[in-house]
Amino acid sequence: MVETRLTLARIVSPHSVAVIGASDDVGKFGGRVIHYLIKHGFPGRLVPINPNRASIRGLPAFPSIGAAGQVDVAILAVPVAHLLRQVEECAAAGVGACIVITGKLADAGPEGAALEAQILAVARNAGMRLVGPNCLGIFNMTDRAMLSSSLVLEAAEVKAGGIGMVSQSGALMGTLVSIGLHHGAGFSRCISVGNQADLELCDFLEYLVEDPATRVIALYIEGLKDPARFGPLLRRARAAGKPVLCVKAGRSAAGAQAARSHTASLAGSYAAFAALCRAEGAVLCEDPAVMVQAADALDRLPRLPAPGMGLAVVASSGGSTVTTADMLPAAGLRLAEMGEATRAEMRRWMPESHVHLPLDTGSFDDGTSEAGLAACVRAFLADPDIGAVVVPMTTQPAMAARAALFPGLCREGGRPVLFVMTAAEVGNAARDALRQADFPFYDRVSDALGVLRALEAEAEGRDRAALPPPARPPGIGHPPRLPAGALTEAEAKALAAAYGIPVTRGILARSVEEAILAAEAIGYPVVLKGVSRAVVHKSDLGLVKLNLPNAAALRAAYAALPDIRLEGVLVQEMARGEAELILGARWEPGFGPMVLVGAGGVLVELLRDVQLMPAPLRPEDAAAMLRRLALWPVLDGVRGRPALDVRAAVEALVRLSWLAADLGPRLIEMDLNPLLLRAAGRGAVAVDARATIGGESP
Amino acid sequence: MVETRLTLARIVSPHSVAVIGASDDVGKFGGRVIHYLIKHGFPGRLVPINPNRASIRGLPAFPSIGAAGQVDVAILAVPVAHLLRQVEECAAAGVGACIVITGKLADAGPEGAALEAQILAVARNAGMRLVGPNCLGIFNMTDRAMLSSSLVLEAAEVKAGGIGMVSQSGALMGTLVSIGLHHGAGFSRCISVGNQADLELCDFLEYLVEDPATRVIALYIEGLKDPARFGPLLRRARAAGKPVLCVKAGRSAAGAQAARSHTASLAGSYAAFAALCRAEGAVLCEDPAVMVQAADALDRLPRLPAPGMGLAVVASSGGSTVTTADMLPAAGLRLAEMGEATRAEMRRWMPESHVHLPLDTGSFDDGTSEAGLAACVRAFLADPDIGAVVVPMTTQPAMAARAALFPGLCREGGRPVLFVMTAAEVGNAARDALRQADFPFYDRVSDALGVLRALEAEAEGRDRAALPPPARPPGIGHPPRLPAGALTEAEAKALAAAYGIPVTRGILARSVEEAILAAEAIGYPVVLKGVSRAVVHKSDLGLVKLNLPNAAALRAAYAALPDIRLEGVLVQEMARGEAELILGARWEPGFGPMVLVGAGGVLVELLRDVQLMPAPLRPEDAAAMLRRLALWPVLDGVRGRPALDVRAAVEALVRLSWLAADLGPRLIEMDLNPLLLRAAGRGAVAVDARATIGGESP
Structure with missing residues (x-):
């Protein structure tokens, strides 16, 4: 391969940009691109290409790219019929990279895919990089290089900040930037990768991990071209202290099918992707609108001190605080158990009957006192069980002044304060006050709760990152010789037994x-x-x-x-146990060995109560998987029943994970179902086992 | 009791209003009240009361209410120390009703409660009605009577429309009106009832059921003063064709406690309340912000043709449509299975590979064609499995023009179209276009999905309303004489057997x-x-x-x-069965007899997979309860297992419901656990039974 002409950093931050098909008409793609570059203050050399015009937007225009001199990046939003010729001209002219907005290539079927391959070959031969095709380009807020036709650039200002984004959907990226700007969030670089003919999501993820302007990374992923790159990049991001958030298409069957036909990418196994994110501490979101707000919270708010803490809810409306508290359990969150010091502080301001969470400051003895509110929030932010404070403000007098208290309290307390302006237009003064203070706010309680769940996932990832790497358990024998194909039960059990997993x-x-x-x-x-x-x-x-x-x-x-x-x-x-688990292992193409555990027997089908993680596991990982099962209360001893032998289940799961790691791609899949779990101290035993082996015997 | 001076309709729409403590200073409560009355064009006689001023806001002021002539409604936002005297003066002056904004009464403890009782006695003796205390008053958009100090009235215009609201939280009501106005919703009358010393939520619910300006009713409820009134009012609303939506505080334990201390009202059993709503076709929402948007959808959009239909998702962004589709299952919604006619229409516009839901119009052969979009949406709205269309629009060219297509398509198709403007400020032109067209829009996909779930509940309620009333099953014997207290198993089984429920x-x-x-x-x-x-x-x-x-x-x-x-x-x-159910019955104070069914055995505690309904049941109700269980796939025959005898379970549940209805408050509670269910045709049998009987034997 020819050496490439340009680094990614230079593509995102070019010194010179040519717009092919530039126009004075902002109704045209090429017109919008040059308009946004000028409007947002592109500081480099800007070169309009148009054979029919001498100047565009007051800049000298060139008839072709070949006449334009050295150009780092050319932006092409031309009809698909002209695309190949234009790319060839760019390659010949020594352009460093083309951003191809034009669509209807691999995304439109085999004919388009063939054209895309041709264009890629032209670029590769010349050492020219491609972004796209079928993308919306790049927003570089840090360096004011808006290399895009996206309508979100109509915004008067696109605030620079710490959020870097890579997206396989340009329109969605534009929307997320719009949502972020509304909330006062700032962005470093946002890259729409489209069909990823050349440069792909992981290339730009790697760039953002190294980019000093980026503090938090948000990804919209339809399908990874090379999943094996993704896990190591997540680890590097973590090492760099940069949280990674993602939304992955294909969580539902219909979404997976649609993602396949859009941008022509394989969605891959959502469950395996989710397991990888959990293992590497990346935050997987369901709603893109929540992802961008969570990225902003991780950019501009303190982090949660630790996972698993409770919340304080406080506002001057009983209705608002109560309905917010009622929404917590479904969001996987909980109110805190306040400590005595916090209660003592609250007693200074209100009758004992109201000293509880959520806190309605309308119950303060002196009305909704500002001093009392500040004192209580300070106490909350020092409480051992309060990880964050949520403030769902409704319409009330002096909203802006009241809102303006929270940035200082949050900074002082060093824990997140999530301010929700639940009213619409009438709350705009409060929103402006917080934008002024460079402090995030939310428009919906449901958004704030989604953000809190993401903050919780980030804290869990930080916790896990502090653990030592998985260690091989003792007493693992040599796996028996394995025929390819389905093993008999006896063969599968012998394999399990060689790894020290008890079988009948x-x-x-x-x-x-x-x-x-x-x-x-x-x-x-x-x-x-x-x-x-x-x-x-x-x-x-x-x-x-x-x-x-x-x-x-x-x-x-x-x-x-x-x-x-x-x-x-x-x-x-004839073995007996108190509960049935299913343990499984499989090779997930692109992701590697995975293990799962779930409720066994008929409950497998019924509850789909299954946890998946990449292998091998630490005992802590296995224990965490068990605790996340809906079945957990049974294992832990529900309503007077005895606690079961969780240690034996952890041991079996860890050993199965090493089996999966050792066999690698040869282990197509293996189930121990059921593994009978007995009362604590009495062990576990697999009563049935299945396995399918691929390829050659070792 | 003295005859009351004023009807509710006249309180909500008074001919004359006095503002006690009126002021020119909008920083004061009394100043804001008179300001908002004038600003929003109150058409009646407006009487400022202030002993220190000759005129206020250009109106002649009176030193006391006694000097002001005949007044329908007086609004009091005075310090609590002056409240009793002011109420006494109003009573003496012949005022029809007082709206008491002043708080710190029953909501603040026993001392306040005593004062509240005094004020109530004064009003009752005079035949004067009270709204509040501790309320924010009344917004009457239909007649432009804004009897409130709520900051939401800062809005330039408060649009009149079909949504009537009653709320136990004034601040939350203001916020919900603000959210509604942002979305272009219109309101008839919104009433904040506060502590409900005299007039209570059900009084105003009854008024709204009869109010010709109100087409949809939204309620925020902390605790019902008299739950027995609520069910019959829901039935009357249904008979009047007015959907009722509610948010009820106390879904979580913490919320229930907080609701108790706020407005001093007992939250009551959330589960019983939810069961009553389901039985009477009221829509129970979790998020107040979703409730007001759902009320608007029921006011301004067509209703779903029937419950249980699928959705079409369409937009010009693959990322937006895919992530929306991925969010459906968690919201309890599904994509539709399109009919052949719909597929044929789609084929006219796009390659076969893209003919699926969600529809990305970016895949149209001619780009994002307006004609193609309209043709596909028309086909969707005629498809037998498509109940509604969701349009999650991202940033794109000509957003406003594109948005403006949907009101006409929706009207023409006669089914709901939920337009989501997912971008923030850059989408404002599209929002304005839809406000102009008097058509709802959403700012978040999650809001639209919450609204769709509410529309689905409304359609289910409509369906249920068409059923005949429950009929007593044949062969019910005389219940045996029952001792008070806990029955033995044999006694409890004899009771069940007398109702024809099979027992071992x-x-x-x-x-x-x-x-x-x-x-x-x-x-x-x-x-x-x-x-x-x-x-x-x-x-x-x-x-x-x-x-x-x-x-x-x-x-x-x-x-x-x-x-x-x-x-x-x-x-x-020794009985055997394929699955274990728990059947239960209890008397729920305020709500009456209830029956429940759930997964039995250890799963009861584990899954909390329980459905509750008021007794007696129709067989259709019992079957619907079983279908809503997480256990349903087991009953229906999961993965090759035989289907179980659902008819026998339905029969047992219906019979237990008549037992509960007949025994009424004497049946404190009864459990059949487990009821063993055998394969279809082989019946069911209760192997254990417990019951507790209260009071005297009949």
Whole structure:
């Protein structure tokens, strides 16, 4: 490959920019691009290209790029029929990079894909980089280089700040910048990558990780071109102290299909992506509008002191504070348990009957006292269980003055204060006061709660980053030789046992007499299972006979096995437990080995109560996965039931994760289902196992 | 009681209004009240009361209310120390009603409550009505009577329209009106009821049901003074074709506590309130900001044709449509399954690969064609599975013109079109275009999805209203005589059996020999249960011995019963089933008899997967409750498992609901747990039952 002409930093911050098809008419793409460059004060050399005009917007125009002298970046928003020729001319003229706004390429079908490949080849041969096609370009707020036709640039001012963004949707990026600007957020660089023919999302993610102007990174992802790059970049961002937030398309089946047809990218497994984000401390959001507000909060507010803390809700309206408190549980948040010092402070201002959260300052003895409000918020921000304060302000007198108290209180307390201006236009003076103070606000309680959930995820990621790397547990033997294809239950269990995962004892038998000898060796009651490599769900075919108390029952069960070709029967101990888990492992193409744990048995299908993480795991990771299950209260001992052997479940999950890590892509998938979990101290045992192995035996 | 001087309609629409403590200073409450009355064009007689001024705002001022002539309504925002005297003067002067903005009465503790009682007595003796105290008054947009000091009245214009509101929080009401006005919504009358010393929420709800200017009713409720009035008023609203929406405080434990201390009202059981709303077709919202937008949608958009239909999502941004589609499942919504006619229309505009939902019009062959967009939306609005269309518009050229297409398409299609302007300020021209067209818009996809969920609840309520009233099932016997207090299992089962609910056969025995005789009569295997009126959770004490195969096992189990005083032992058939349900009934004070159904066994505690409804039920109601359970897929036959006997579960639930309705307040609570459900056609049976009876035997 030819050496590339330009670094990414120079593409985002070019010294000279040519606009192909520049125009005085802002109704045209080329007209808007040059208009926005001028309007937002592009400080470099600006070169309009238009064969029919001598000057555009007062700048000398050139008939072609070849006549324009050295140009770092050319912006092309030309009809698709002219695109190849224009790119060729740029390549010939020594342009460093083309930003191709033109669409209808790989996004429109095979014909467009062929053209995109041609253009890419032209660029690659010349060492010229491409952004797009089918993108909306780049907003560089730090250096005032608006290389884009996006209508969001109609805004009078696009504030510079710490948020860097990369997006596979240009229109969505424009919208998110608009939402951010409304809230007073500032941006460093925002890059729309479109079809990613050449430069892709991970290239710009890497650039933002290294970019000194960027403090927080927000990503809109439809599909990763090379998922293997993503995890290491998240680690580098974390090392650089830059939180990464993302919205990933394809959370729903319909969204996944639509993302595939848009920008022609494979959405990939959402669950695997989510697991990777959790493992690497990236914050996965569902709503893009919440993501940009959360990025702003991470840019301009203090971070949460630690994950898992509670919230204080305070305002001068009972209705507003109560409805906000009522919305917390569904948002995965909780009110704090206040400490005694905090209660003592509150008692100074209000009757004992009102000393609780949420705090309605209307109940203050002296009305909605400013001094009382400030004193209470100070107490909240020093309370050991209060991670953040939420202020859902309704219409009230002196809104702007009241709002203006919070930036100082927040700075002083060093914890986030989320100010919500719940009223619309009548709250604008309060909004302006906070913009003036460079302090974030929210327009909806639901937005603030979404942001808080993101802050919580960031704090969890920070916590996890402090842990040592996973360590291999002792006593892992050599995995047995593995045939390719579906393993029998006995083979799968032998594999699990080699990793120290307890499995039920079992003896393979070829006749009913062998089965009876096996049962005597194991001890009644036993389980009888028909063995066939061809059968995945043994129970569904009547191949499993449970709880056989004696030889007569065993004979009867043997005789009742269905009439299909069996490779033998497995006689097993009849194990019992208090709860059923499913443990699984699989190789996720692009993401690597993953393990999962969930509620087992019929609940697997019913609750979809499953946690997935990249392998290998630390014991802390495995324990955290178990705690996130809906089933957790059962494991922990619900309503007087005994706590179960969570340590044994953690141990099995960690060992399975090393099995997955060791086998790598050869382990297509493996399930231990169910793993029976007994009361604390009594262990766990896998009573069934399945696995599918790919490729060659090692 | 003295006859009251004024109807509610006249209080809301007074001919003459006195402002006690009127002032030229809008920084004071009395100054703001008179300012807003004048500013918004109050058409009646306006009387400032101020002993120190001859005129206020150019109007002749009176030294006292006694000097002011006949006055319909006096507004009091005076210090609490002067309140009693002012109310006495109003009563003496023949004022029809006082709106008391002054707070710190019952809301502030026992002293305030005593003063509130005094004021109420003064008013009652005179036949004068009270609104408040601790309220923010009344906005009457229909008749331009703004009887309030709320800052929301700073708005240049408060649009008249069909939304009537009653709120127990004045500040929240002001905020909701502000949000509504931003979105172009119009209001009829908004009433802040405060502490409800005299006139209460249900009084004004009744007024709005009858008010010709009100088409939709929105309520913010902290606690109902008289819950028994609420259900019948919801029925009257439905009969009048007026949807009722509410937010009820106390969904969370903390919210319930806070609501109690605010406005001094008991929050009551949130679950019972929610069940009543569902039964009567009222729409219960969680987020007040969503409620007001949903009320507006029900005022200005067509209704959903029927419940349970899918959605179409369409916009010119792939990112926006995909992320919107991804947000549907968590919001309880789904994309539609398009019919062939709709697909055929889409094929006219775009390649086959893009013919799916969500629709990205950027994939149109001719770009984002206006004709194509209109044609596709028309096809959507005629599709049998598309109930509504969501348009999440991002920044794009000609936003206002594009937005202006939708009011006409919506009117023409007769189904809701929810237009979301996802960008902030840069989308204001589109917002203005829609305000101009008197058409709702949303600023957040999450708001639009919340509104759609409310529209869905309204459609469900409409559907249910078309059903005939519940009919008593045949074969209900006389309930046995019931002792007060906790029933034994045998007594509770006899009660259930009298209503035709199948229960396990059981024989009470007093010795092991009697128990063996009983087991022989019933047939092995049997269950042995120790009977004690003092024990609620028999299993926890080891009083239940399952699956005893023969007399020896029965003897051993009998001997192993714990050493506590027993009233005997119950020998029962060992019943088996495929799933466990819990059925329950209770008397809910204020709301009446309720029945519940949920996942039984350990899942009760774990999933809190429970549905509650007022008794008695129709079979359709019982079936709908089962379908709403998380457990439903198990009942319906998940992954190749057999479907269970849902008809038997419906039958048992309906019969239990009649039991609850017949016993009324005597039935404190009753549980059938578990009710074992067998495969379809094989019935159900309650294997355990508990009940607590209050008061006298009939």
